[in-house]
Amino acid sequence: MRFTAEITSDGVCERSFTLDDIPGVLWSPAxxxxxxxxxxxxxxxxxxxxxxxxxxxxxxxxxxxxxxxCGMAAAAIDAPAHGERPKSESDQRCIATIRELMADGxxxxxxxxxxxxxxxxxxxxxWQVTLDALQRTGDLGGTGPxxxxxxxxxxxxxxxxxAAEPRITAAVLGLSGLTxxxxxxxxxxxxxxxxxxxxxxxxQLIPKDCGLALFDAFxxxxxxxxxxSGGHGDVPAFEPDSSLRFFARHLIS
Amino acid sequence: MRFTAEITSDGVCERSFTLDDIPGVLWSPAxxxxxxxxxxxxxxxxxxxxxxxxxxxxxxxxxxxxxxxCGMAAAAIDAPAHGERPKSESDQRCIATIRELMADGxxxxxxxxxxxxxxxxxxxxxWQVTLDALQRTGDLGGTGPxxxxxxxxxxxxxxxxxAAEPRITAAVLGLSGLTxxxxxxxxxxxxxxxxxxxxxxxxQLIPKDCGLALFDAFxxxxxxxxxxSGGHGDVPAFEPDSSLRFFARHLIS
Numbered sequence: 001m002r003f004t005a006e007i008t009s010d011g012v013c014e015r016s017f018t019l020d021d022i023p024g025v026l027w028s029p030a031x032x033x034x035x036x037x038x039x040x041x042x043x044x045x046x047x048x049x050x051x052x053x054x055x056x057x058x059x060x061x062x063x064x065x066x067x068x069x070c071g072m073a074a075a076a077i078d079a080p081a082h083g084e085r086p087k088s089e090s091d092q093r094c095i096a097t098i099r100e101l102m103a104d105g106x107x108x109x110x111x112x113x114x115x116x117x118x119x120x121x122x123x124x125x126x127w128q129v130t131l132d133a134l135q136r137t138g139d140l141g142g143t144g145p146x147x148x149x150x151x152x153x154x155x156x157x158x159x160x161x162x163a164a165e166p167r168i169t170a171a172v173l174g175l176s177g178l179t180x181x182x183x184x185x186x187x188x189x190x191x192x193x194x195x196x197x198x199x200x201x202x203x204q205l206i207p208k209d210c211g212l213a214l215f216d217a218f219x220x221x222x223x224x225x226x227x228x229s230g231g232h233g234d235v236p237a238f239e240p241d242s243s244l245r246f247f248a249r250h251l252i253s
Numbered sequence: 254m255r256f257t258a259e260i261t262s263d264g265v266c267e268r269s270f271t272l273d274d275i276p277g278v279l280w281s282p283a284x285x286x287x288x289x290x291x292x293x294x295x296x297x298x299x300x301x302x303x304x305x306x307x308x309x310x311x312x313x314x315x316x317x318x319x320x321x322x323c324g325m326a327a328a329a330i331d332a333p334a335h336g337e338r339p340k341s342e343s344d345q346r347c348i349a350t351i352r353e354l355m356a357d358g359x360x361x362x363x364x365x366x367x368x369x370x371x372x373x374x375x376x377x378x379x380w381q382v383t384l385d386a387l388q389r390t391g392d393l394g395g396t397g398p399x400x401x402x403x404x405x406x407x408x409x410x411x412x413x414x415x416a417a418e419p420r421i422t423a424a425v426l427g428l429s430g431l432t433x434x435x436x437x438x439x440x441x442x443x444x445x446x447x448x449x450x451x452x453x454x455x456x457q458l459i460p461k462d463c464g465l466a467l468f469d470a471f472x473x474x475x476x477x478x479x480x481x482s483g484g485h486g487d488v489p490a491f492e493p494d495s496s497l498r499f500f501a502r503h504l505i506s
Binding site: 199201212215216220221222223224225226227228229236238242245249 | 478482
């Protein structure tokens, strides 16, 4: 892992890095650099961005800044075929198909699920080596609790990651659903950690029954569904506050 | 309205009252008695208790104390056939039937819906005259915003009340559902104020599809469903905090 840039503003230290060909960002409270004496390892939340978005999309940066204000660190990487990363011809074809269907107002959940499952195969080992490397840096003061926060694409990549990665102990997921013939249900059924799941009642991309079926599939003893009226992009402003309280409850002892 | 007792403890003034044959309680911040100079009317949240409960059940008192800590007032009355109020022979028969079905593990949602609809016919005008009288007392410093907070029976009585009463502008409801042949759907469809609705995913009394159908029925532009794993009595401890933030957001300007 090679840190390539560092900016400190408003009490937040933002360090860009690359690991192999994965570009990422680590956010931590600015005071962290002075206090990495290992007194207590800092909780870290991995942030998965949405489809067509990237590691420094406004919503991702906003979440990172809120987490650091609560004393936690946050990290994001560009998902395969997103942000600074190259798109293969196959990626371009899949994305074009999805965009055409959306433009025509056609159902896209099956195409999104199939393409995202392909991306997940690539994304999971990338998140895992990134987490390995982040826990080896001095920035976190050791190996602390780890959470995952990602909606939409961030959930379809996040569910198999959370199912595969025992270091992650709390997750905020949502804006994704089951299509009846995908691998997401099987991965969700292996998740037993506390989950907060967001669903938009009038989601034009994810029919609410698909979202409810995905929430139902989690094996977690503690799981909470937050469903709000409105479309895919209309998650209310009070939900990130709630997600933050969820992580504070589970990751800060 | 006749105030019959007053106790002040831990910064909360609790005043018992009777209005005709309705016994009730008004909670307000202890400082309120000194500052009822009408500077700004205090928000008031009406608290509906659960089935078999009463106006001073522990969950009701806990909600009232949290509301007063945020500067709001709260009021509860005994629902018909509950608490200090007499049960008619018909009430006793309905309650006995529901208890027998529950003891046998049989579905009870239809019987509960039918009985609660009867209670609602009596409860709605009682809540309305109580609200009239409370707004005339000096305790609230005038006519401020009004909310409603009730689960289970508190919701089946609360929905027709909220639909009928334009003074109520925000409501926390839940642990209730549609049975397919009740009047609750029609009342829910007349509700347009912000609603936070709680549902227990493994509710042994209210099948989750009935709860989801009720949430779907509200006409509110802003409505949020909070569904948690667990049975009817297992609403997590973080939900009342969330309900409190909901009221603070909508009733405190």
